Amino acid sequence: MVLARLCVECASRVVFLVDRDGQTIAFHGDIGDMDTMSFSSLAAGNVAATSSMAKLIGEDVFPAVVHEGERESIFISVIGRSLLVVVFDERSTLGLVKLRTKKASFEVAAILDEAVKESTTFNASSSSVFAEITDEDIDSLFG
Numbered sequence: 001m002v003l004a005r006l007c008v009e010c011a012s013r014v015v016f017l018v019d020r021d022g023q024t025i026a027f028h029g030d031i032g033d034m035d036t037m038s039f040s041s042l043a044a045g046n047v048a049a050t051s052s053m054a055k056l057i058g059e060d061v062f063p064a065v066v067h068e069g070e071r072e073s074i075f076i077s078v079i080g081r082s083l084l085v086v087v088f089d090e091r092s093t094l095g096l097v098k099l100r101t102k103k104a105s106f107e108v109a110a111i112l113d114e115a116v117k118e119s120t121t122f123n124a125s126s127s128s129v130f131a132e133i134t135d136e137d138i139d140s141l142f143g
Contacts, residue, residue, distance in 0.1 A: 001028065002104050002111065003015045003016075003028040003104075004028045007029045009100045010088055010096060010097045010100045010101070011088065012086045012088040012092060012097065013029055013072065014027060014029030014031050014034075015029055015084070015085065015086050015087075016039070016040060016085040017084060017085075018040040018044055018082065018083045020047070021044060022044035022045065024037065024040040029087075043074075043083055043085050047076060050065050061078065062078075063077065063078050064076060064078065066094065068094070071090065072088065072089045073088055073097075074087055074088075075088070075098065079105050079108055079109050080109060084101055084105055084108055086101055
């Protein structure tokens with residue numbers, strides 16, 4: 001899996017894939033006692049606020065957000081409607097995280113695109129099954 005490999009390559013604590021609505025799609029690594037729902041929601045809110053700030057200064061978007069702490073840091077890469085969030089400590093460097101995350105971002109984007117295509121195909125085939133059912137069929141079933 002892409003997240004597991006990224007976690008190892010970055011020597012990160014944990015890697016999250018989050019949607020822009022703040023829902024955790026997947027994660028890999030040591031979350032300890034972290035509230036993953038709150039973390040994902042706050043990451044999405046952070047990117048939303050940063051995107052608004054970008055627009056105020058004339059930028060379309062900031063493709064990444066970095067928070068550097070004393071012991072742990074967070075790198076967020078924007079991938080369309082999703083966010084790749086890497087939590088790392090002194091075992092890694094921001095440069096390494098950026099490099100590895102960029103490569104993983106392309107892989108994640110391809111996986112998400114494929115999932116959307118499959119979902120669209122499934123929804124189209126599912127709706128055609130129900131299109132064959134008429135009001136008369138329903139009436140005869142319950143009538």
